[in-house]
Amino acid sequence: MKLAGRYVTGGQVAGQVLLLLLVVIWTLPTVGLLVSSLRDKDQLIASGWWSALSSTEIANQGRTGTADDQVETADGYQIAGNLLPEDSPAEIGFWSDNINDITAYEAGQSAPVDDTGAMTVNADGSYSWVSPEPFTLERGERVFYQAFVPPIFTLDNYREVLAAEGIGRAFINTATVAIPATIIPILIAAFCAYAFTWMSFPGRNWLFAIVVGLLVVPLQMSLIPLLRLYNDVGATFGVEAKSYLGIWLAHTGFGLPLAIYLLRNYIGSLPRDLIESAKVDGATHFHIFTRLVMPLSVPALASFAIFQFLWVWNDLLVALVFLSKREDQIVLTSQLRELLGSRGDNWEILTSGAFISMIVPLLVFFALQRYFVRGLTAGSVKG
């Protein structure tokens, strides 16, 4: 087969199609969430996000005026008004006075209602009910209609969750947790990885083996002992039990083994000659680290930073243990969970809240994806 001047095999085409399919499968939920969060809340309940661009069909009812609203005209008596709520963009398609046969009459059609004259309902919701006799009804007549609402997109949902539902504050809290909890372990791990590779000290290999061993310690196992330890130590210094410092330290501790392991592998793959050349040039370990190893390790540092940041950003468990649920400490995931309980039916709030919690990971990933790919292969292939 020839495409754009190049010959391609069936296998290549199949591969590309498969890739496209995978991309669609992976991105579809995100797109759905984004679209849902931008829709009007009534439409969100009425139909799925994939029909967001077409009109929504809603069935509803309105009530006419009562006998008090009638006016006398040349032909008799008339009650007029509008069935739709004020400012509604909906258009009525069918209407009826019988709930079991809601599409009995088209909009604009005139039909007898209640044996007391004829009613006309227009697409814009206005109706006119005329009768030669005076109306005597004390309650308005129910008129059922099927209306079509054009798609509405709005940022109202976001405004609401950010302001009223505490997501805005939770967003800031999460950032307060995630940024230091990313930077601190990277700094420590980079120094540590350098020492493990380029400084010789007794017990180096044993220490490193212990660090690697810590990789497999389950987080859940150590959470409570850690919290108690932190509280006991904190109590002696008069630090409150649940604070940002605590969660920074916890995330640092949980992130360090992987960070040291990844960075050591990368830093260890730097050419030995380079380090020795710097030594001959008169560089101390600190110089070698800051001037040589750090700049050359940017891909590895960035890829670990992404890992750690995403993990901390999406974390719920550690935050629940180490932070309170007070307004100034609750993180996004926790706040979303609260919303799920209290406002579970309000999809517009849940979708927009969820998307706010996703937006930062998405941005981070797209901004740093070239480091992500390079960093993962770092060390295996000489670049």
Added chain:
Amino acid sequence: MATVKLSDVKKAFGSVEIIKGVDLDIHDNEFVVFVGPSGCGKSTLLRLIAGLEDISSGELTIDGKRMNDTPPAERGIAMVFQSYALYPHMTVYENMAFGLKLAKFDKKVIDDKVREAARILQLEHLLQRKPKELSGGQRQRVAIGRSIVRDPKVFLFDEPLSNLDAALRVQMRIEIAKLHSDLDATMIYVTHDQVEAMTLADKIVVLQAGIVVQVGSPLELYYHPQNKFVAGFIGSPKMNFVPVEVAATDGTGVTVTLPGGNTLLVPVDSRGVAPGARLTLGVRPEHMSETGQGDATMPVQCVVVERLGGDTYGYVQSDGVELMTVQTDGTSRMKPGDRLDVGMRGATCHLFGDDDQALPLLERNDLADIGKSGILAGAPGPAPAVH
């Protein structure tokens, strides 16, 4: 400008001894080359001098000062690595200025020094480039430039040319030789390539398994190898070794019986050699005659012929002898299958005992001392033996 002295220097990694006691005197302005096969410890020895490895025992002095525990930067040395070891994220200029910046030199001084080194090495137009934008030869020059700016007492080169292609290697070899005569610096150079060793060195140090086997000028090693290892290592193609039996000894040398029955008088010290003893005769390919000229001949059969244009190498075989090489000029008509009598002169032959030590030649070849008088200092000499 400095002298380097090693006294009984040893280096062990764990229980494995790599350098087994080296004594060496390197004079001011001398160009010393360490040669030897892979794993002989030549690079380790250089790294001991550089301070990149700790000396297990013994003493290293540079300019008379003990340097065993001095960090590399304070030894007054500069090192050029095989892989160039340029800092990939810095420009050529920054690469060269790195050491000076660390030493807190004045900006103006750094600039002067870097530009001077760039001028010497013709790197001026490349100063703002990154190493990855340079060719192999240019990278090598930058690596040398980085060592020049530090104004070291001793330059150390660790196989600096082995990553270059053949043509560039010849060119850089000449440049390093020129640099040596321009800078008047002591240089220590490690290579496994005996051609580099022969052409560059004032003094060659041949190492084998962590021991210095022989130290001498290139032609001294060529004409007076002390043992079979040096004889085989220096010279290209390799020296031929023929098992022989002693027929007679007297004051003029040892007469040996060649395979095929002819006898040859080799002018070596015959003390301690008895008739009937088995020795090894060493004769270089360029000292063998295809046409049978010389003091004695040996019947052989030609197996393979390599024609290089200017020279022809014939690989020949005889009963009980390893494949031998005969070098003749390019007009030779020798072809595989030919039976011929190769000739050799007793004066150009060597004899080695059971212990592989050479029996000393009675007469010293005057070419052996030519390097010491400084005639060839630093410049590639005529080196008749090297092809």
